[in-house]
Amino acid sequence: MTARLADLWYELPWAVRRVVVPAIAVAALVLYPKYMSNLPTQFPEMSTAVVMCVFIVMALGLNVVVGYAGLLDLGYVAFYAAGAYVAGWFATLQFAPHVHHLWAVGVPSDLPGVHINVWLLMLAVGAAFAALLGVIIGLPTLRLRGDYLAIVTLGFGEIIPQAVNNGDNWFGHNVTNGPNGLTPIDQLGFGSAIHNTFGFLPENYRREFDVNNYYYWTGLFLIAVTLFCCIRLRDSRLGRAWVAIREDEIAAAAMGIPLMRTKTLAYAIGAFFGGVAGCFFAIYKSSTFPQDFTLNISIFVLCMVILGGMGNVWGVMLGGAVLAYLNYQGLNSIGRTFNDTFGTQISVPTYSFGIFGTVIVIMMLVRPQGLIPSRRRRAEFAAAEEGVSVGKAVMEE
């Protein structure tokens, strides 16, 4: 059925596929806050839409690791936490009474603590810190393969929140403020100088009436940047090397691809976008707590990648949007509609894990390649159905 949809899509003229449809989609997304009040209540509210953006960025990042390079990572939440805590360190009162400001916007210039420009934090510092963490975790662990790698990354995904939770006393220093978390975090904004020149760019999001709209647009911007990087990388020398490693490590090495270096790069790039997402979400919530970073998030993001279609950026984005929506609003509003229609009193969100589990099982049975699979995955699954063994040459060693 969906294969036929794909064929229809490719039959459309180039101009429609590459210009008209994307232009309409972008316009619809950007203008969403303007017309969403006219839509039924089942449509995502603005706060839900922001969360969806966060998870889409994360799903795209994890897709680099899992979908492109084929490295099963169950500890992705570690990088999300890294990004969030960078925001917590460098845009709060945490390091008061020291006062260090670097192009900080929207905060009084004598506010104690370290305050770095939030944009710089989100797009460079937080992300780079997460990427560095990715390299540090990756170097020892990426020597492992398949399931072994998954278990070790699972371990790191648990270690990081624990470490953060106990971080109010690391060798006598209060680094993370432990279970009390770090709050309040500086808000996004463009500062008075830019605001005075371009009136539509707010000085500080939190002072605007429709604060969620601004965070939503920022989220869209982050998705656009991430998507652009992912597509460019996929079609590059590095992207080919990832696919080669995913298919056959031994052959890839024999063709001159440095395994450790290439895998670590995938890990670091995935971590980078995890850091961006974590930093953004922490700023949006204006807080970060250790309990925000549970194993569930790693699994949840992995589900988005698998549900959407590993290796395909569009599928992964769809998967991220659908699952994040269901989790934060959809189950609730669908449940309410259900109860209203049938006069029942079921609290649908309480069954969320059961529902997600059922959805995944049904997907695996009906459409294991994901909602929108990549061409490669489709070919693999098609071949597997014909009984041809693909990709994994039997290892003589």
Place this chain on the structure above:
Amino acid sequence: MSDAILEAHAVRKEFGGLVAVSDIDFDVPRGGIVSLIGPNGAGKTTFFNMLTGAYTPTSGQVTFDGREIIGLPAHAITQLGVGRTFQNIRLFQTMSSVENVLVGMHCRMKGGIFGSILRTPRVRREEHRAHDRALELLRYCGLHQRVDEEYAMNLSYGDQRRLEVARALGTDPKLLLLDEPTAGMNPQESADFTAFVGRLRDELKLSVLMIEHDMKVVMGVSDRVTVLDRGEKIAEGAPAEIQRNERVIEAYLGSGAAGQAGATP
């Protein structure tokens, strides 16, 4: 000394108590075609895997082009100029023919993360040139234009073998290691392949080391033949000499066969 591109000295590999390869001295002359033959389990592929860095020898030295390569990872050895194909075809199945060759060219290209994301003119030029070169190599190895964009998994068996060679040539090797390249080919294809290996040497100035079971191929193209049996080198010499060597005949056909079987091992 310098006329050998690859030299192995007293190379030995043990797996637990099993001696797979026992203190072999071996070399490949520059521009030469050397065949490695021997009954199944003689240690040929193990020997190959040590040359390419997949295994580390228990003891011994291997120098390639004057450089010690023992202990180097596989990709570094490839970078020095050793290309290889696999006995059981190991193509990247869901990559097209062109992409497979491009992966082979990975270590000769430079495009990094930022260059790739920004698609700088340099990266764009490099990709363009690599793509042209890949097509050229595919033609050279006898693959037709219609398979350029086809996934490797959809290629015919013969084309997959050809693509393996094209991919190895993509690494721009000085020495090409072929592991049973004609396995599964019919006599005509094998004869064509024999001629092709000769062309690789004459036109691309490659040195070739191959493991081969088809004696027609071995005798037709080799400058020298080395025979392994149970991990030991039992004979080495020109093809004609090997054909008459009694120990070789014995290894293949069993003791006592030398008298009756005559020439062909």
